[in-house]
Amino acid sequence: MELSLLKAVLDQLDMELKIESMSDRKLMQKAIYLTQRSGADLGYRFGWYKKGPYCSALADVYYRLDKNPNPTPQLRLSKSSNDLLKSVKDLLTVPEGVDLAQPEWAELVASVDYLKKISGLKETDASETLLAQKPHLASYENQAKTALKRSGLWSE
Secondary structure (H helix, E strand, C coil): CHHHHHHHHHHHCCCCCCCCCHHHHHHHHHHHHHHHHCCCCCCCCCEEECCEEECHHHHHHHHHHHHCCCCCCCCCCCHHHHHHHHHHHHHCCCCCCCCCCHHHHHHHHHHHHHHHHHCCCCHHHHHHHHHHHCCCCHHHHHHHHHHHHHHCCCCC
16 A cells, blocks of 8 residues: 555656656655655654655655556545645745756755754754755755745744
8 A cells, every 4th residue: 555655646746756866766755755744644754864854664665666666556645635745746846046956956945844843953053954964955045945934834
């Protein structure tokens, strides 16, 4: 069932199951993290790793899904789930003026969210951690916060 659920979520996000590269897997991890943070508990628990929020159980599932790309049963998501995933899809879209590829944008957005909302760091501590661990992304932190606010995941 977990294969079918992951497949249905990816289909609704218009994401192919691509896991060949680190960027592919990073995008997959961050998309599912943000899906859960948006309100769809798929049962994955994320910790903090070098590339931001990561779940080894999710990695196990997408590697199994890669070997069986058409799992049964086929699941159809409810309208409310589809609406929720639309907001995640919007959150994964790189905004105008941000010079990052989608996997890096997803890493930034998920990391900003995780540091503040899951780790519980004060905003200044979260910013310092982001700058120290992800200096290549930190200059777009405000754009990530704006996207998170627009999605409803971030409030002051």
